[in-house]
Amino acid sequence: MIQDPVLRVDRLGKAFKSYSHELGRVLSWFSARYGQYEEKWILRDISFAIEPGQSLAIIGQNGAGKSTLLKMITGTLRASEGQVHLKGQIAAILELGMGFNPDLTGRQNVFQAGGLLGHSHHALEGKMDEIEAFAEIGSYFDQPMRVYSSGMQMRVAFALATAFRPDILIVDEALSVGDAYFQQKCFDRVERFREAGTAFILVSHDRAAILNLCERAILLDRGRIAKDGAPDEIMDYYNAMIGTQSDGDISTELVRGRVATRSGTYEATVEAIALHDAEGHPIEVASVGSQMQIRATIAVHAPVQRLVFGYAIKNRMGQTLFGINTHYTDQELENLSAGDRVDVTVSFPLNIAAGDYSITTSLSEKENHVSKNYEWCDLAATFSVVNTARQVFDGLAFIPPTIEVTHRPADQA
Amino acid sequence: MQAMLKGVWRYRAFVVSSVAAELNNRVNRSRLGILWLVISPLVQVAIFALILSAIMRGRIPGIDNQFAYAIYLMAGFLPWYLFTEIVTRCSTMFIENANAMKKIVFPKVTLPVVIAAIAIINNLIFFLAVTLVYLALGHGLSLATLWLPLLILVNTGLATGLGVILGTLNVFIRDVGQMVPIFIQFGFWFTPIVYTANIIPEAYRGALYLNPIYWIVAVHRDVLVFKQAPDPLTLFCLVVLTLIVGALGMFMFKRASPEMVDVL
Known part of the structure; x- marks a missing residue:
């Protein structure tokens, strides 16, 4: 079912004007001209729409324009071109806090900031108990905010912003300040809101949060939409982008119906990769708990x-279940020449649950692929795991247990 | 204009709670609380009265009281405090609230409204103290005091208009904020608050009339010191000036507000 979007962003753009002399800006209000000004475009040509209940992640490097975009959607920043069409109430937690006054207590700030959000004193009073209970900061709620930690501020901010179910909820980074317990609580509330039809926009660098909460992601790069699609695919692409930075290129291809991203400078590449079972036979399907081998051949160019x-x-x-590299195992190689080949064999017990999996490979200079990324390849190989030999179990990992059960009947105790 | 009024009305809860929070805060965090609102201006009055009363004795025509100078002094300080509090605070209001303005959409016009409301309350409290002192000095109040609400309103309007202009400029040209206290200090001595206009040589006295704060102080004195209706021409000029400054302030604010958050 296609519903009307709650938010439609149409060719949105933002330019900051910098005047050679600020007097020029003042005179421009009176339609007079003085000096010159430069327009610096921070965002351009941003168009997308979200429907009720949809969840969208916006990702991108610092300075890509994420916060500017959110500010234009919420309306604190005026767009230089294009339009934002909103239907319904919007609630946003931009950066940390909500313009809280440090001298006021949590409770007073709820009235104060809640008033700024346009809620009446009466409505806030009605929700106060709920806000206090959700924030769970105990007696701090009646102490001045200057003694709060950033996490406590965030708790009050989130509790207040979500006290009334909005039609669109925007969260910018804020959640990363919270501890795991509170994050989970926030996620639950977001989920409930979404079921009730709230559209959700998350800005985060937290891969797990994005994959957990969002069904779609938009990658911003230097003020433009670089990619719009499924979160895992966009995250892979983003990851590749960080590795490539100025040099190298990024290519994508379809592997088993999923998009594989390959990036790097390609001084060395994985020429061949194959999966084998314990006997050395190539496989695509393996059984839970069996031994698996990854055999890769690296070509140095x-x-x-x-x-x-x-x-x-x-x-x-x-989501990454396990990852490691030869830096951490002290097996890095040095001084390789063009034409060299390197064979790598990785063996491990396949202690993971049934499902479809993929292997990502990386070739780099250091322990991460940010400094020098020779090749980063998502979906280098894929395989399925089936549970044929083991008992039925639940979860992501196979952790073979020994369970002792002793029955002590009442009459023998 | 209408949109602005509507914004204030819609956000009345915020305005009320901001005013209450600020007053509360001042009262709660110090022992003498609300008394401080009165103590510091009264001390300033007392200092000037002590130092200058010998020089100024007998120079205040039209009032027959041995404490004439103190009475004269307080009538001048009353509007001066209201005016400067509003102008000073308005000149930094957008910068101080940058955080909220970047994160929450609300009618920014509520900011000067909150400042003006707090300043008026402060001024009324000070007026109460002045009244008590007047009674103690045997001067008292007259029916002319009924003009005072109108005078306060005009004073507030003019100060807020000027404050919005300065506050708007200050967002883009931060030097404005640095200049405001200097101009206020200059204004204090350029306005006959602690001295009388007649001690200025005749030839330069005309220059005083270029200073609208002098007009404000003068009408307050008409009412409080001389117990008569304010000079109609001065009052009329003040109202016209207030409307002009207010309109200019609103115009500049409206033009500037789309760009404001860009530079905050």
């Missing part, structure tokens, strides 16, 4: 001073 091979096993959601 240009002299490389230092080479680190890494791999990660990801599930269908794109």
